[in-house]
Amino acid sequence: MSQEAYVKKHIENKVATIEFFHPAHNSLPREILAKLATTITEVGKDDKVLVIVLKSGGDRTFCAGASFTELIAINDEQTGEKFFSGFANVINAMRKCPKFIIGRVQGKTVGGGVGLAAAMDYCMATKFAAIKLSELNVGIGPFVVGPAVERKLGVSGMSQIAIDANTFYSPEWAKQKGLYANVYDSTEELDQAIAEFAQNLCQYNPEAVKEMKQMFWRGTENWDELLIERAKISGRLVLSDFTKQKLAKYNQ
Structure with missing residues (x-):
């Protein structure tokens, strides 16, 4: 029996863990994206929470990006814009959240999943967490997640993986470029490091954290409009x- 997709949160010792899951390698359909954005916003307003950990379920893929099933079903521009706006809304929710968001990337991450990792304030991964921006493969491009990825990797790093859309780049490469803060040999080591790090962050002044977060994200104030414009593209x-034919091949 296949598991149902979900977004759930758990709050303990002032740390909120938000977890998403989808049986298709943690791909992200509109419903999951909407729930993620809402949950991040709600937890950001919760005074009992000082730190957020964002993770996915399962022990393999962190996130396979956009849901191919939903991509194939898009038949008009308005529906397309709405779908890609889902990624924009999650990234903007993370950007505006007044708490630090720690990313837990336990495995490979593709497309929109790289965008999520890039929008974390501090991201930690395992040695299995290779990344790929595969959008060009299906005739699209990483337009919505591009600003977040470029902010972390720089134009050079972002363009490299966006153009080389067939290749998984190693976690070590991602660490060198600044996407990952640390890379661990196992999920157990990753989880221990995140738990300790999150508790350390809870010792900080929440007002200072809020001000620092705004400082780190300066220059992104136009992203509400920018990412929706990108979603339209x-x-x-x-x-x-081109894209319809490519998606049909992947879906065979």
């Missing part, structure tokens, strides 16, 4: 004959 391209 993806929503248009996903309707192209």
Whole structure:
């Protein structure tokens, strides 16, 4: 019996853990994206929470990016824009959240999943957490997640993985570029490090954290508009004959 997709949160010792899951390698359909954005926003307003850990379920893929099933079903630009706006809303919720968000990347992450990792304030991973921006493979491009990825990797790093859309880049490469703060040999070591780090962060002044977060994200104040504009580009391209044919091949 396959597991149901979910987004759930657990709060303990002032640390909120938000976990998402989808049976298709933790891909992200609209419903999961919407719930993620809402949950991050709600937890950000909770005075009992000082730190947020964002993770996915399962022990293999962190996130496979956009849901291919939903991509294939898009038949008009408005639906396309709405779908890709889901990623925009999650990234903007993370950006505006007044708490530090720690990322737990236990395995490979693709496309929109790289965008999530890039929008973390501090991201930790395992040696299995290779990354790939695969959007160009299906005739789209990492337009919505691009600003978040570029902010972490720089234009050079982002363009390298966006153009080389067939290749998984190693966790070591991602660490050198600044996406991951640390890379661990096992999920157990990762979880222990995150637990200790989160508790250390809870000792900080919440007002100082809020001010620092705003400082780190300076220059992104236009992202509410920018990421929706990018979603429109993806929503248009996903309707192209090229992309429709590519998606059909992947779905065979």
